[in-house]
Structures are given as C-alpha cells and as structure tokens.
Amino acid sequence: xxxxxxxxxxxxxxxxxxxxxxxxxxxxxxxxxxxxxxxxxxxxxxxxxxxxxxxxxxxxxxxxxxxxxxxxxxxxxxxxxxxxxxxxxxxxxxxxxxxxxxxxxxxxxxxxxxxxxxxxxxxxxxxxxxxxxxxxxxxxxxxxxxxxxxxxxxxxxxxxxxxxxxxxxxxxxxxxxxxxxxxxxxxxxxxxxxxxxxxxxxxxxxxxxxxxxxxxxxxxxxxxxxxxxxxxxxxxxxxxxxxxxxxxxxxxxxxxxxxxxxxxxxxxxxxxxxxxxxxxxxxxxxxxxxxxxxxxxxxxxxxxxxxxxxxxxxxxxxxxxxxxxxxxxxxxxxxxxxxxxxxxxxxxxxxxxxxxxxxxxxxxxxxxxxxxxxxxxxxxxxxxxxxxxxxxxxxxxxxxxxxxxxxxxxxxxxxxxxxxxxxxxxxxxxxxxxxxxxxxxxxxxxxxxxxxxxxxxxxxxxxxxxxxxxxxxxxxxxxxxxxxxxxxxxxxxxxxxxxxxxxxxxxxxxxxxxxxxxxxxxxxxxxxxxxxxxxxxxxxxxxxxxxxxxxxxxxxxxxxxxxxxxxxxxxxxxxxxxxxxxxxxxxxxxxxxxxxxxxxxxxxxxxxxxxxxxxxxxxxxxxxxxxxxxx
Numbered sequence: 001x002x003x004x005x006x007x008x009x010x011x012x013x014x015x016x017x018x019x020x021x022x023x024x025x026x027x028x029x030x031x032x033x034x035x036x037x038x039x040x041x042x043x044x045x046x047x048x049x050x051x052x053x054x055x056x057x058x059x060x061x062x063x064x065x066x067x068x069x070x071x072x073x074x075x076x077x078x079x080x081x082x083x084x085x086x087x088x089x090x091x092x093x094x095x096x097x098x099x100x101x102x103x104x105x106x107x108x109x110x111x112x113x114x115x116x117x118x119x120x121x122x123x124x125x126x127x128x129x130x131x132x133x134x135x136x137x138x139x140x141x142x143x144x145x146x147x148x149x150x151x152x153x154x155x156x157x158x159x160x161x162x163x164x165x166x167x168x169x170x171x172x173x174x175x176x177x178x179x180x181x182x183x184x185x186x187x188x189x190x191x192x193x194x195x196x197x198x199x200x201x202x203x204x205x206x207x208x209x210x211x212x213x214x215x216x217x218x219x220x221x222x223x224x225x226x227x228x229x230x231x232x233x234x235x236x237x238x239x240x241x242x243x244x245x246x247x248x249x250x251x252x253x254x255x256x257x258x259x260x261x262x263x264x265x266x267x268x269x270x271x272x273x274x275x276x277x278x279x280x281x282x283x284x285x286x287x288x289x290x291x292x293x294x295x296x297x298x299x300x301x302x303x304x305x306x307x308x309x310x311x312x313x314x315x316x317x318x319x320x321x322x323x324x325x326x327x328x329x330x331x332x333x334x335x336x337x338x339x340x341x342x343x344x345x346x347x348x349x350x351x352x353x354x355x356x357x358x359x360x361x362x363x364x365x366x367x368x369x370x371x372x373x374x375x376x377x378x379x380x381x382x383x384x385x386x387x388x389x390x391x392x393x394x395x396x397x398x399x400x401x402x403x404x405x406x407x408x409x410x411x412x413x414x415x416x417x418x419x420x421x422x423x424x425x426x427x428x429x430x431x432x433x434x435x436x437x438x439x440x441x442x443x444x445x446x447x448x449x450x451x452x453x454x455x456x457x458x459x460x461x462x463x464x465x466x467x468x469x470x471x472x473x474x475x476x477x478x479x480x481x482x483x484x485x486x487x488x489x490x491x492x493x494x495x496x497x498x499x500x501x502x503x504x505x506x507x508x509x510x511x512x513x514x515x516x517x518x519x520x521x522x523x524x525x526x527x528x529x530x531x532x533x534x535x536x537x538x539x540x541x542x543x544x545x546x547x548x549x550x551x552x553x554x555x556x557x558x559x560x561x562x563x564x565x566x567x568x569x570x571x572x573x574x575x576x577x578x579x580x581x582x583x584x585x586x587x588x589x590x591x592x593x594x595x596x597x598x599x600x601x602x603x604x605x606x607x608x609x610x611x612x613x614x615x616x617x618x619x620x621x622x623x624x625x626x627x628x629x630x631x
Contacts, residue, residue, distance in 0.1 A: 064114035065105055065203075074207050075100035077214040079245035083131060083141055085158065086253040087260035087500035093140030093154070095131070097245065103134035104203075110179045120201035120366075121189075125176035127200075128189040131252075132156045133180065141252065145501060151187065156180055159254050160187035167256040167410050167502070167530040170369060170537055175255060188255035195249055197259055197364030198274045210248055217246035258415060258529050259364030260500045261295070263287040266441045270295075275361045278302075283362065285494065289438055289483055292508040293496045296485075297362065297418070300492035301355060306422040308351040310521050313344050313378040321345045321602060323380060342382075346523075347375030347602060348583045359418045359525050362494065370600060371535030374414075374526045379512075381431060381520040384465055386472055387512035389436045392417050392526055393497040393504040402548065403532075404539040407502035411539045412530035415498040421487035422521035428462065430476065430516035432484035433493065437509050440483045453477035462516060472514045479513035487520060502529060563603065565627045567619075568596045575611065576631045582608045591631070 075081075078097035085092050095103065107130035108115060113122060132155040142154035147162050156178070160166070166188065177186035192200045200206055225241040253259050261270060270285040277283060277299060285295040316322045323344040346352040355376060357368045365372075392414045396405045404411035425431045439447050448456075454477045457463055466473045485493050497508045512522075531538040548554075567581050571593040581591045581599075584606055589597045591609060601607070601621050609617040609631055619629050 061108050061114055062105060064116055065108055068116050068203050069101075069207060073101045074210045074214075077245060078210055078248055080247050081131075081135070082247050082249045083136065083155070084249060084251045084262060085141060085144070085500070086251055086257060087262050088251075089262045089264050091249065093131075093136040094247075095135035099135060104130045106130075106134050115203050118202065119174075119176075120199075121171075121174050121176045123200075123202055124191050125178050125189040127192055127206075128155065128159050128178045128187075128252075129180070132159070132178070143254075151180060151185065153180065155190070155252065156187050158252065159190035161254050161256070163410075165256075165409060165502075166254070167407070167412065168537060168539065169256055169530060170371070172256070190252040190254055191259075193251045193253060193259045193364055195251065195262070196270050196272050196274070197261065197362070199259070199364065199366040200250065201366065210246075213246040213248045217244065256410075256530070257500065257502070260415075260496060260498075261285065261293065261364075263290055263293060263295070266290065272362060275358065277358075285362075288485070288493075289435065289441070289495075292435065292438065292505050294435065294438075294483070294485075295494045297492040297494050300358070300362070300418075301420065301490055303490045305351055305355065306420070306490045308349075309346065309355075309376070309378060309420065309523055310422050312346050312349050312351060313380075316344055316346070317604070321347070321375075321604060323378070342380045342385075344378050345375040345602075346378055348599075348605065350583075350587075352376045355420070356525060359527060362418070363416055363527060369531075371531035371537070372528045374528075374532070377524050377526075379520075379522045379524070381512060381515045381522070383515050383517070383519070384472065386475055386514040388471055388475070389434070389478075389509050389511035391497060391504065391506070391509055393508070395504070399541070400544060402540055402545050404541050407498055407504075407529050409502070412528050412532055413498065413502075413504075414526040415502075415529040416494060416496050416527045418525045418527070419485070419493045419495075420523040420525075421491045422489055422523065423519065424488045425486060425515075425518060425520060427486060428516070429518055430479070430513050431518075431520040432479045432486050432513040433510055434475070434479045434482050434484040434513050435495075435508070435510045436478050436482050437507050438483040448481045450474070450477055450481065453481045456480075463514070465516075466514060475511060475513055476516070478511075484513065487522065498529065563601055563621060563623075563625055563627065564598065565601050565607070565619075565621060565629065566596060566598045567591055567607070567609070568628070568630045569593055570630050573631065576609070576616065579609050579611050579616065579631065582610050584608065 075097050078100065080094040080096055081100060082091040082094045084090070104126075107126055110129055111118075111122065111126060115123075115126070118126065132153050136155055138153050140154045141158055143157040143161065145161060145165060147157075147165055151157060159178070175188055178189050179186055194200065194209065200209065222244040223241045224244040225239040251259065251262065263270075264287075266287050266289065268287040270287075272283045272285065275283040279302075281299040281302075283300060284298045286298060288294040288296055313323055321344050323342050352375070356370075356373055359373070360368045394405050394413055396403075405413045407413040407415065419433060454474065457473070457477050457480065458468065463473055463476045466476065485491075495508055495510070497505055499505055569576055569579060569591050571577070574593075576591070577593045579591045581588045581597050583599075588599065588607075589595075591597055599607075603621055603623050605621045607619045607621070608615045609619070617631060621627065
C-alpha cells in the first residue's frame with residue numbers, strides 16, 4: 001500500500017513551530033551581526049593547551065630573540081659562519097652573514113621555550129636545526145661514515161650517527177632532539193665548539209663570539225678585491241678593494257662524540273683564553289705534529305704543582321696506588337719485561353683533581369666527569385729504565401673483554417693523553433717521549449735511518465751501559481732520530497690516540513726512552529671518549545657478559561677497582577658537630593651533624609674526619625664495593 005504524500009502545510013509547520021519554540025525558551029539567543037564568526041571552544045582549565053605556534057607566540061619568541069640581540073643584527077658584521085666537521089681543518093659548509101639572523105629566527109618557531117630560557121641542550125638543538133634546515137645547503141657537511149640514514153639533509157646525517165655509531169654519554173637523556181620535518185621526524189643534535197675547543201651553549205655566547213670575530217677583523221684588516229674585467233685591462237681600470245668581513249668558524253661534533261683540535265701546520269698556536277690558571281698565565285697549544293696530532297701545552301701547570309705530584313706519590317702507601325713496578329694491559333696487574341719504569345696512581349688529592357679538571361677544559365669538555373679519565377698515573381724512571389713503544393688505545397683482538405672498547409662504534413676507549421714532566425733533562429740525558437713512526441719537523445734529507453743511528457750511537461759510547469742489540473739500545477737510537485719530546489719540569493704534551501670518528505690512530509705509537517743520566521719523573525692522564533669500565537654507563541659487550549655469567553666467570557678488573565663509600569654524621573657525638581671529611585690532608589666537604597657525603601674511592605685510601613684542623617678518626621677503605629661509615 002502506498003503512503004499518502006504529506007501536504008506542504010504540514011511540512012512547514014513541522015519545521016517552523018519547533019524553531020519558534022526554541023527561540024522563545026533558549027537562554028542563549030544568537031545576536032544579530034553582519035559578520036560571520038566561528039565559535040571558539042576553550043578546553044577545560046585542567047586540560048593543557050596545545051602549542052600551535054600561532055602568531056602571538058611567534059611574536060613573543062621574535063621579541064625575546066631581538067631583545068637578546070639588542071634589537072640589532074650582530075651577524076650583519078660577519079661575512080659568514082663557516083662550519084667544520086669535528087677535527088677537520090677545511091670547512092664543509094658556510095652561511096652568508098646576511099642570512100644568519102633570519103635563519104635563526106625561523107628555526108626558533110620549532111621550539112616552545114623563548115631563546116633566553118634555553119638550556120645548552122636546547123640551544124644546540126636549535127643551532128643544529130638552524131644550520132641544517134635554513135643556513136646550509138642540503139648536500140654539505142654530510143656524514144663521511146658508511147651508516148644507513150633515513151634522511152638526506154647533509155648536516156643532519158652527520159650530527160646523528162644512528163644507534164650503531166653514537167656513544168651514550170652520561171648526559172644523553174638531556175639531549176633535545178631536532179625536529180626536521182612536519183611529520184615528526186627527529187635527529188640527535190650536534191654540539192658546537194670554537195677552534196680553541198670552547199663549547200658554544202647560548203645565543204648570548206654566539207653573539208659575543210660574533211663580536212669578537214668582527215673586532216679581530218678590524219684589528220687585522222684584510223683586503224678583498226673584485227677581479228678586473230679582462231676587456232677593461234687595457235683601459236687601466238683598477239679592481240675595487242674593500243676590507244674583508246670576519247668569518248666565524250664553528251666545529252660541529254656529532255652527538256655522543258668528543259671535540260678534537262684541528263691543526264693546520266706544525267708551529268700553529270691555539271690560545272685557550274677560556275682555560276683559567278692561577279696567576280692568569282695564558283694556556284696555549286703549539287702544534288708539534290699533524291700525524292699523529294701532538295701539541296706542546298704551554299703554561300699547563302707550574303713547578304709547585306709539579307713538585308706536589310711527586311711528593312704525593314712518594315707518600316702514598318696503599319698497595320693499589322703506591323709507586324711500584326709498572327704493569328701493562330687492560331686487566332689486572334701484569335709486569336712486562338719491556339716496561340721497566342715504576343708507577344703509582346694519584347686519583348683524589350687536591351692537586352690531582354685540579355690537574356684533571358684543567359685537562360678536561362683544555363680538551364674541550366665544559367664539565368668534568370670522573371668516569372672519563374683514569375687516575376693521574378705517576379711514573380718514575382731510574383737510570384736505564386724505559387717503556388717500549390705502545391699505543392694508549394686499548395685493543396681487544398679476541399673480542400672476549402666484557403668492556404666494549406670499540407670507540408668507532410658505541411664503545412669507549414682512551415682518546416687523548418696529557419703527559420706531564422716533573423724533572424729537567426737535557427739533550428743527551430735520555431728519557432724523551434718518542435713517537436717512533438713519526439719524523440721530526442725537518443727537511444727529509446736530515447732524517448736518519450735506524451741502522452745509521454745505531455752505528456752513530458755505538459761510536460759515541462752514550463749508551464754503553466745498555467746491551468748491544470737490546471730493545472733499549474734501539475729505542476735510544478729512535479729517540480735521536482724520530483719525533484721526541486725532551487722532558488723539563490712543568491712541561492706538558494697532549495696527543496690523541498683516536499681519530500674524530502673514534503677509530504684508533506696507529507701513528508700515536510710512542511714510548512719512554514731509556515734514561516741515560518739522572519732520574520725522570522713524569523705523569524700521564526688518559527682521557528676517554530665515554531665512561532670507562534667500572535663507571536655507570538660504561539659500554540659493555542652484552543654477549544660476552546651473558547656468556548661469562550652463564551659460565552660463572554667473574555669480570556676481570558680493569559686496573560684499580562673503584563669503590564663507593566658513604567660517610568654520615570649521626571649527631572650522636574657532639575664532638576663531631578663541626579666535622580669535615582678529608583682525603584688524607586685535602587679538604588673534601590663538611591661532615592657536620594646530619595651531613596652525608598658519598599665518594600668514589602679505592603682500596604687503601606685513607607679518609608680523615610677532622611675537627612678544628614685535628615684528625616679525630618681515620619678510615620682506611622677496604623675491598624667491599626659499597627661501604628658505609630658513621631660518626
């Protein structure tokens with residue numbers, strides 16, 4: 001049966017009547033207006049508002065940005081920002097000074113915070129974003145490593161070396177990822193350093209570096225001339241010359257990697273004005289060799305610090321740290337017949353800590369981390385004693401070590417050594433540090449081969465106390481023909497054991513020459529590219545660890561084992577109300593009523609609890625990994 005059609009009157013009534021009723025009873029009448037407006041629905045107060053980076057917020061960010069810049073464009077005084085890969089002399093890309101201001105401001109819109117509130121990690125993320133997205137060409141500064149990428153912008157592929165080549169540093173979780181597209185893709189940021197190793201961590205610092213570069217350009221002006229047109233050459237038209245603007249050179253270091261100097265030539269000097277010393281002596285590096293990278297470190301420490309290193313070593317009595325026959329290898333105490341020196345460790349004395357922290361500053365670290373260095377190894381070479389040529393880089397050819405030493409991947413290893421000399425030796429006294437694969441900086445015709453050098457040595461009688469044909473005699477000959485550093489008190493030398501990508505630098509092979517006269521005191525500090533074994537976050541070979549635990553094989557110790565000790569003042573004895581904790585005679589911290597101090601230490605270390613300058617209790621550290629003491 002067919003349903004009859006409704007009349008138009010019925011339909012109209014069904015539509016109009018409810019509408020009129022709604023108007024009568026509604027408490028929210030819509031006001032008449034000639035403009036069409038969309039209703040804005042505000043979220044509940046408890047719900048977070050989503051940052052859409054709207055015009056108002058962009059305006060606030062730009063205003064804050066301009067305020068930091070003093071409402072001027074300081075980058076207009078630059079010819080360019082030149083970006084270098086870590087450790088490389090030649091820049092891989094550049095940005096014209098005229099585009100820097102807008103490039104930085106544009107990248108700022110990808111971040112929630114205003115620029116003056118940026119942490120150093122936010123700043124580094126922003127700098128990476130600015131350079132990779134706005135200031136550099138897409139095909140420059142790309143990674144030179146054979147690593148798979150899902151991105152094609154050059155600098156981004158260099159800053160983030162992926163999980164297979166990014167070493168995990170203690171501050172890894174603080175890194176701020178770089179947004180690289182609208183789809184939510186992110187990469188890890190680079191950190192940026194000056195030629196002298198200073199880490200750039202804020203816009204204010206970047207502006208100051210820009211001003212400094214501009215002032216240098218004014219102080220030492222250079223002329224840039226346009227090329228004359230060959231067609232005009234006969235008309236005597238001179239090229240137009242103007243003063244060259246400054247370039248700001250920054251060195252990009254991939255996430256997880258450590259800064260390395262980029263020397264151009266032997267004799268080049270790096271003025272490290274950011275490294276502060278007592279007496280305000282200027283610390284500077286002078287390049288001694290390019291391959292390997294070796295530097296004379298001028299004014300690194302003084303004679304009083306030199307004497308203190310020796311005196312502390314002579315007073316040390318603990319078995320793990322006292323002066324004794326030197327050992328070799330990555331694990332345990334192993335005496336080597338070709339290392340005849342004596343050595344001990346100074347890990348926590350006031351003088352050692354000062355030298356270690358200064359070493360980190362020189363190497364481009366902006367923070368000291370105890371896990372990145374061994375203790376200060378103090379060495380004594382008596383007459384005829386020496387150390388055969390070796391690498392400081394620790395190799396694991398069998399792949400059976402629990403610690404992951406593959407620093408080219410995600411492992412950690414020694415990447416730099418700072419050698420300190422505490423005695424004066426003259427030419428002919430022996431005791432040099434020699435780089436046996438490196439010729440000195442001299443004309444090639446002056447280089448002497450080893451067989452000729454041995455003949456000259458035997459004829460001179462200088463090494464008559466050494467057996468002919470011995471490794472010691474050969475070393476003396478090498479020390480007189482290859483690149484050698486003559487010790488003198490308060491002299492320091494820096495060299496690298498790795499390339500910037502973490503691969504070992506085999507040219508850093510070096511040894512301690514036999515001492516022919518007097519006695520030689522020296523010390524070295526090995527600095528690692530990431531936490532070394534025994535410290536939190538140290539990289540391990542997980543397969544080896546699992547297999548060893550399954551077979552009940554204990555982990556091999558890597559040198560003296562670091563222990564943890566906690567000292568607490570319970571307040572029970574009022575005599576200790578104003579106590580202090582001291583490592584031997586070096587103040588460590590206040591240990592008054594209710595105070596607790598935790599330290600990393602070693603077996604045999606002596607910690608003194610003092611009141612009013614007098615020792616009230618001495619605690620000797622035993623072998624337990626975690627120890628607690630109360631007063």
